[in-house]
Amino acid sequence: QSSYKAYILGQGEDGTAKTPAWASAITGVPVDVIVKLAREMAAAKPCAIYQGKGPQRHGNGEQTARAVAMLAVLTGNVGLPGANTGSDFETFRFFEGDVPAPGNPVQKAIPVFSWTDAVQRGPEMTAADDGVVGADRLGVGIKFLWNYAGNTIINQHSNINRTHDILQDEGTCEFIVAVDTFLTASARYADIVLPDLLPVEQPSLIANDWAGDAGYVLMNSQYLPARGERRTLYAMLSDLAERLGFAEAFTEGRSEEEWRQAIYEDARAADPDLPPYETLLEAGI
Numbered sequence: 304q305s306s307y308k309a310y311i312l313g314q315g316e317d318g319t320a321k322t323p324a325w326a327s328a329i330t331g332v333p334v335d336v337i338v339k340l341a342r343e344m345a346a347a348k349p350c351a352i353y354q355g356k357g358p359q360r361h362g363n364g365e366q367t368a369r370a371v372a373m374l375a376v377l378t379g380n381v382g383l384p385g386a387n388t389g390s391d392f393e394t395f396r397f398f399e400g401d402v403p404a405p406g407n408p409v410q411k412a413i414p415v416f417s418w419t420d421a422v423q424r425g426p427e428m429t430a431a432d433d434g435v436v437g438a439d440r441l442g443v444g445i446k447f448l449w450n451y452a453g454n455t456i457i458n459q460h461s462n463i464n465r466t467h468d469i470l471q472d473e474g475t476c477e478f479i480v481a482v483d484t485f486l487t488a489s490a491r492y493a494d495i496v497l498p499d500l501l502p503v504e505q506p507s508l509i510a511n512d513w514a515g516d517a518g519y520v521l522m523n524s525q526y527l528p529a530r531g532e533r534r535t536l537y538a539m540l541s542d543l544a545e546r547l548g549f550a551e552a553f554t555e556g557r558s559e560e561e562w563r564q565a566i567y568e569d570a571r572a573a574d575p576d577l578p579p580y581e582t583l584l585e586a587g588i
Contacts, residue, residue: 307373345378349386352378356391360459400566402537405549410437419460419469421445422476444475451482451536452499456489482536498533505535508563509588522583535559 305315313320323337344350354371358364375381375389413421414434421428425444428435435441450456456479460466470476470492481493490496503526510520537559544553557565564580571577 344374348380349383350375350378350380351385351387352380352389353387354389354391400569402562403552403555405552411441412436413441416461418445418448419466422469446475446477448476448479449482450479450489450493452484454483454487454489456481456492458488482539497539498531500529500533500535501527503527504529504533506560506563508567508583520577520583521588522586524587537562 309315311321323334326337327334352375359368372389375387380386381388422445425441428441430439457463457466479493480495481490482497482499483490484499484501506525507523509523541554544550567580
């Protein structure tokens with residue numbers, strides 16, 4: 304039975320040793336640079352090894368992510384203060400508040416990466432073969448997509464040519480709505496594009512929870528007036544909630560600014576080190 308060590312040393316099924324020369328021929332990175340980096344990582348204690356979210360977005364990219372994570376294991380850095388697991392940045396949350404939403408009666412779920420399969424053959428997808436959660440069979444296909452602030456419909460999905468063909472077929476996924484600030488590649492597939500406001504066109508709380516112990520909370524002030532017919536997401540969803548008959552349950556009669564302050568005050572109740580809301584407003588960014 305093979306192992307990761309055997310794979311690296313060329314004792315695995317492919318019989319290829321993963322030497323610096325082998326890696327250099329694939330990546331174009333000089334052998335001496337690879338050797339130097341490897342020795343620095345092996346000698347550093349602790350060594351914080353993080354990976355971004357780009358390298359895995361190509362064919363077999365998940366193997367890249369696993370290989371980076373293995374570096375932390377191989378160098379003995381998992382669990383050391385100041386080191387890492389080789390995964391993405393670890394995070395913590397300043398506040399988790401949100402506006403209320405009605406309970407979702409749908410209990411079935413699928414792995415997010417399987418949405419194209421659910422468009423094509425949703426009724427055939429099962430728990431055993433496709434990872435359906437909450438039922439033995441999905442039973443239905445995806446007919447509607449709501450894509451907010453993400454170029455994920457086409458740009459960040461595998462096999463773009465296949466995904467393109469699926470999105471072009473209006474007999475399967477019949478309606479697509481995109482909410483974004485730019486006409487992205489994904490938004491070009493939408494039946495309706497709802498233009499959102501840029502960050503400089505609306506006030507917003509920014510909780511930088513990607514920065515470890517250096518995390519911070521800021522009030523991003525509105526710097527430019529909103530142009531055209533663009534509106535905030537809260538304004539769009541408030542109107543949608545009214546059409547669906549639960550506007551009062553969604554807004555609770557509060558404006559967007561009132562919700563922003565209420566969510567922040569809930570956070571202050573849990574974390575008294577956070578400054579008063581008025582202090583954030585006065586500082587502004």
